[in-house]
Amino acid sequence: MPYKYDLHVHTGTVSRCAPATSEEAARDYAEAGYAGFVSTNHFSIDSFRHMEDRPRIKWAEHFIRGFEELREAGARRNLTVLLGMELRMHCNFNDYLVYGLTEEFLREFAENLLDMNAHSFHKLASEHNLLFCQAHPFRPGMTVTNPADLDGIEVRNGCPRHNSSNDIAKAWAAKYNLIGVGGSDYHVPTTADVPFPVDRPNSGIEVEEKICDNETLVKILRSGNYKLIEE
Ligand SMILES: [Zn+2]
Ligand SMILES: [Zn+2]
Numbered sequence: 001m002p003y004k005y006d007l008h009v010h011t012g013t014v015s016r017c018a019p020a021t022s023e024e025a026a027r028d029y030a031e032a033g034y035a036g037f038v039s040t041n042h043f044s045i046d047s048f049r050h051m052e053d054r055p056r057i058k059w060a061e062h063f064i065r066g067f068e069e070l071r072e073a074g075a076r077r078n079l080t081v082l083l084g085m086e087l088r089m090h091c092n093f094n095d096y097l098v099y100g101l102t103e104e105f106l107r108e109f110a111e112n113l114l115d116m117n118a119h120s121f122h123k124l125a126s127e128h129n130l131l132f133c134q135a136h137p138f139r140p141g142m143t144v145t146n147p148a149d150l151d152g153i154e155v156r157n158g159c160p161r162h163n164s165s166n167d168i169a170k171a172w173a174a175k176y177n178l179i180g181v182g183g184s185d186y187h188v189p190t191t192a193d194v195p196f197p198v199d200r201p202n203s204g205i206e207v208e209e210k211i212c213d214n215e216t217l218v219k220i221l222r223s224g225n226y227k228l229i230e231e
Contacts, residue, residue, distance in 0.1 A: 057111060085097075089118075090115060100214045118149040125151075161197055
């Protein structure tokens with residue numbers, strides 16, 4: 001039986017736009033039959049604005065604490081939760097999913113990440129075996145990123161509250177030979193009582209081997225040896 005992993009998940013401890021708690025996210029993914037997911041909280045000024053009176057040096061610790069809370073909630077339901085992020089730098093409104101992230105990388109570079117751009121971050125990412133993939137690149141408001149500055153793009157974004165033009169993203173990835181990733185862009189738990197559509201885990205990748213660490217995830221994404229989940 002293949003294993004399912006979502007590559008785009010937010011929770012409210014770090015992502016202030018996400019109503020989902022760590023417990024709710026773990027519950028929704030366990031119930032949907034996933035083996036795990038990547039925690040891709042927003043690494044953007046919006047995640048740190050409320051602590052603006054504090055030095056940037058605290059950003060990494062705040063971000064890592066949110067991940068660890070989610071990893072523990074996942075572990076209680078036999079889910080593997082890996083560290084990733086959705087990075088939005090100051091230069092524009094693009095969002096970039098970063099896979100293979102480590103706590104050491106965050107502690108070393110967190111203070112400078114928002115001042116970088118796609119070109120400089122991609123160079124840094126390559127030196128640390130991270131994958132740099134533009135999230136929902138054809139959603140309204142996004143700017144086209146030079147494919148040479150990317151490892152991949154999100155070709156399947158499952159958010160029911162946005163039109164991500166996934167078909168255009170798929171064609172773009174094929175044309176420029178980019179890794180095509182997919183994720184639910186989960187923010188809103190299935191049980192939320194809200195006047196807009198909630199998130200149901202509906203995307204990610206299906207693989208034959210278990211993914212227990214970021215090294216394996218990066219290797220699989222580079223190999224192309226996975227099936228996109230499109231429910
Ligand atoms: Zn968000
Ligand atoms: Zn997102």
